Amino acid sequence: MPQLSAAQYGKDNIRVYKVHRDEKAGTQDVVEMTVCVLLQGEIETSYTEADNHNVVATDTMKQTTYIIAKQHPVNPPELFASILADHFTATYPHIHIASVKVKQHRWTRMTVDGQPHPHSFMRDGSETRNVEAVSSKADGLYVRSAIAGLLVLKSTGSAFHGFYRNEYTSLAEVQDRILSTEVDCGWKWNTFKTLKDVESTVPKFDEAWKNARQITLELFAKEESPSVQNTMYKMCEEILKLVPEVKAVDYSLPNKHYFEIGEQHRTRLRSLDCADILVDLSWHKGLKNTGKDAEVYAPQSDPNGLIQCTVSR
Template sequence: MPSLASARYGKDNVRVFKVDRDEKTGVQTVTEMTVCCLLEGEIETSYTKADNSVVVATDSIKNTIYIKAKEHPVNPPELYASYLGQHFLDTYPHISTANIDVTVHRWTRLAVDGAPHPHSFIRDGEETRNVEATISRTGGLALRSSIRKLTVLKSTGSAFHGFVRDEFTLLPETWDRILSTDVDSTWAWRAFKTLADVEKAAADKRFDDAWEAARSIIIKTFSTDESASVQNTMYKMCEQILEVVPEVDTAGFTLPNKHYFELDLSWHKGIKNTGKDAEVYVPQSGPNGLIKCEVSRDTATLAHR
């Protein structure tokens, strides 16, 4: 006899834009988000017996996302996601878990004549600030913060050699190469017991400070590390995030290696364009390397012993 192993449902791709206005200064701040909210609980009969009495309509979920954005701050996104998830547990006794994903899209304030403009902004990249929140009756509030689509490149300072060579290996070893990636960095917070604990962390700017620290670590380490491999560079980043943010239990990265290949032009008048003479490269759309890791606090501690 088949049985429902797991189920969740809700609303995805809910786009929200909020303007905060400081009436005293005239300065406005904008936040654009894409929100996904999926609910779990005693909902199996809606699947197995066509019983819609346990279903909170996804249209209602969408409306709740907007209303909570009006009623509460949307920054930091960790706090907004917690408010939203807690609402569903407080309102519907049969809902046991709310899964909230928030993607904050990057709008940067414009500078005009060297001064920040009070209400004009520019989209300066595809980078996003993300939160995955799981709010449950038994597990408290579990938050995972992340930076995604931070595209970086350096034209030197990266090598890759000493790797396994066998009958299938064509890749030459290199002591100097272009390194580029779209950074996906995630750090998991120690579980918060109550919404009040999340509110306190937000008031203390722990979420914002962690995001700023992680972003600075990524940019500085990527730029300055004499990279022996993507694997080693990303591990160094994880170690530093865990060191700087003590409330985080794990830090991890997913990094695609976006290749730029040398182009042999010797066929035309003997032009030298490989090795130390390489100047013109061919960007590759795929295939690409994909490297992942997650480092826990214990692992990072052991690495220093």
Template sequence: MAEKAKIIDGLKFEQRHGKQRVRVGRVWKDSTGFCHFVEWSVGISLLSDCNRSYTHDDNSDIVATDTMKNTVYAKAKESKEQITAEDFAILLAKHFTSYYKQVTTAIVKIVEKPWKRVNIDGRPHKHGFELGSEKHVAEAVLSKSGALNLSSSIEGLSLLKTTKSGFEGYVRDQYTLLPETRERMLATELAATWRFHVISSVSLRMPNLHFIPVNLSSIQNPNLVKFADDVYLPTDEPHGSIEASLSRLHSRM
């Protein structure tokens, strides 16, 4: 969703401004002392009618980026009940598009750090957390008319199988050197995105994280390291990349 371009002196002009990487941590505690915690990095971009700040040295329509930062903390404080990253992104976007008449569209992107509750003796700890791997990302694009594009994603979800994977039957030509195999390590760092409202879709990105068999030999010791599905060299450069997406022809939402 983009702002309609302005024409100034026969030239197409587009602009936006905002605040990025506003870090905020929020704790919600119930009457028993059980805590819920999130850590977010919030990015805000505002599309607005403030061309005079560029053409006439007039900042009267500019929302200061420091104000945007402070708004994040104020809205986090106002959220008395636990709230998702998606709902907080929408909350901020609604504020900017409704509070400021000159703002035509607000883009709010939130990256949630993967804090997970610690289990002690098989029971969830009331206020202890550990850092996971994958990140949760939410982005809301809201126009003053109320049109909303919302997407969520997971990034950096590392997955691995130590056996029962193969790669064979692929195209072979004069440049193909890779031997076929029915037994290998399989690993990836999954990124998944799903979109709501206008176009419902799910997209996956699955780069290969390669684990190359290690064989080492010398004249003195020809079997210094003889690979037997056990010792690997981990590498991700260069790596194969697999992407797929699935979307409805007509959204039902």
């Protein structure tokens, strides 16, 4: 006999923009977010019996998000997501778990005539600051913070060699290569018992985000990387060291490749997993663009390596 073994529903892609006006300073600050709300609880009859009496409408979730954004701070996003998630489990007895995901988009204040402009901003890349807060009647509040969509590249200072080889291996060992990736880094906070515990941690959320971002960028840039695996492990170690309230750190780093265009304009995939392959231009009057003369590369989107890890205390 079939049975409903898992169910949740909600509202995704809720776009929220909030402006904070500092009348005394004559400046404004802006926050833009994309929010997803998902609920679990005593909702099975809406699936199995077409009985909607326990269904909190997804439009209600959207309107609630706007009201909470009006009545409460939206920064740091960890606090806003926790307030919103806690609202649903506190307001509706039959809702046992509420998950709120917040994606905060980057708006950076413009500099005009050498001074920060009071109310003008620019979209500073595709990087987002992400948060997931899960409120559970049984377990408290779980919060995961993250950096996503941070695209980085180093033109040297990365190697990959000494890996396992057999008859299926064609990849050449490389002592120096281009390394490019799109950073997805997350850190899980120790579980909070109540919303008040989240509120008491507010100063640490921004600090942890700044530390995680700085560690990621500095280690990526400075280290003579023997592998993506080893570099991401060191990043996790450093974040755990600096943020004692965090219990686990995870990274997901896909390789962004640069392939060689070979003779007669054909693509030569001499090293599918190595990002320093270049454009062979020797067919054109002996033009040198390989080895020490390499300057022009051909970026490719797939297939790509994907390296992930989680480091816990």
